[in-house]
Amino acid sequence: MLDFPYVKKRDADLSTNVTVKTNKLNVYYGSSHALKDINITLYDKTITAFIGPSGCGKSTLLRSINRMNDTIPGAKITGDIFIDGVNIQTESIQATALRKHVGMVFQKPNPFFKSIFENIAFALRIHGVSKKDIEAVVEESLKRVGLWDEVKDRLQDSALQLSGGQQQRLCIARTIAMNPSIILLDEPTSALDPISTEKIEQLLQELKRDFTIVIVTHNMHQAARISDYTAYFHLGNMVEIGHTEQIFTAPQQSRTHDYLSGKFG
Amino acid sequence: MKERGNTSLAEKLQTPARRIFWTEWRGRSITYVSVWIVILILLSLLWFITSKGLQPFLNGEITLSQFFSTNWSPQDNKFGSLYIMLGSFMVTIGATLISAPLGISAAIFMTEIAPKWGKKVLQPATEILVGIPSVVYGFIGLTLLVPFIGKLIGGIGFGLLSGILVLSIMILPTIISISVDAIEAVPQKYREGSYALGATRWQTIWKIVLKTALPGLMTAVVLGMARAFGEALAVQMVIGNVPNAPFHFFISIHTLTSMITQNMGNTVPGETFNQILWSMALVLLLMTLVFILVIRLITRRRDVS
């Protein structure tokens, strides 16, 4: 029997607007075939969790959505990815503009070797936000991630002095400061303590009101707690996707069931 | 039964300990003795140079203000060394102004723009260049650069500019290889974070990578400066060795190091000129100390944050 007592109940008024849709997406790293014929749909202002054993391609799919795989030599992509109906695989799409629209947060908090203020201001400046607006946006985004009260007196201090959890919230703050429409998070809490993790989980619930969120996690209970949809991956295939409540109580595929019941992983 | 078991356990626990004690003791003695020898050599060197360098001042053969004046005329017992010191500074600063931007740009190219090519070809190449003895650089300067400048400008071609150019070529590989290390030490996660925010490659290099590597880059530049400041042979071969005011590119000049190498054999120990050379050595030593202090300060800042 699957045992996920805190599984999130299916929300009645989930949006049906499609934000991301892939069509026969394949990703190769050199000769290794990391993602196989992925057809996935992500809906507006929902949280989708990607779960699956290590190396199954979760990060690869995430990094395809904001074209971070462009930076890896030897990575090759076939198939299409549509964001709000626009095919981002098209030549004319600027990866830098796309990444403003699709923000990303990483497993290890990676604030820059700069002050807390500058970490966010950097993101704003490269997208041409005017000098007089920067301060206001910095404050607003720090408030949204619940960091403002903790850091407002030391905005000029190095961001590396913050705790791991604070650093990760700063990274989320600098991502939402760009006002993206999608936020991709790759195991954002796996390097954090339980309290910081809970703060970030609560934060994601709030951010869901404004952003489409995709989160990769190895913590199945986390996926069960916070996501609306869950996709299970195995060896480069998307085995199953569905409402989180359904996946964690009655998965359709036996491979999903085996994984969730801890038979392998 | 029980007691015997315990004593044998105690034996087991002690026997290897005795053996370990001796190897430990031996290892520790060797390192301690070595370190004391090194410290002794260092201290006696420092003491020797300092006392020798201060001698002409303590003996009243020259005053500090005379030493730091521009009146150089050994035959009249005038040893104002200001132009010579300035000569050292001018070649050092000139070489650094050329090599720092060039070297850091090359390091960026080798690590960020063409890492494959940079790793396979350019990096080993610069490492070889670092190892080339300075006399070879001087020889090349003397054979190629000096006649070329002479032809281009007219005159003999020896002088400040030739010194600057030879030194800048000489310290370039040093600056490149230390800058490469500094840039490569920037964790990949910073670059990823920057790209993920929609920064271009250039913005990432300029605002994130170089900013993070800055202490290391400054160390590279200061080490290059130190090498230029302390270089004797290569400089002596191309600067003309006349203690003129070093404010003109095509004029023959002198530096502290070239003055020492040129005259240490021609002067008699004990005579004032020879003592003054020691004072110059002391100035070189103090400057080296300053360079080391600067590097310490730069790298300390990094540890704090």
Ligand SMILES: Nc1ncnc2c1ncn2[C@@H]1O[C@H](COP(=O)(O)OP(=O)(O)OP(=O)(O)O)[C@@H](O)[C@H]1O
């Ligand atoms: N930069 C790369 N170069 C070559 N192969 C890669 C690269 N990144 C990932 N891969 C390969 O692609 C496959 C999928 O990797 P990916 O990182 O997407 O897995 P993942 O599901 O995120 O795993 P994890 O849970 O460990 O993070 C793996 O077999 C991996 O070895």
Ligand SMILES: [Mg+2]
């Ligand atoms: Mg991953």
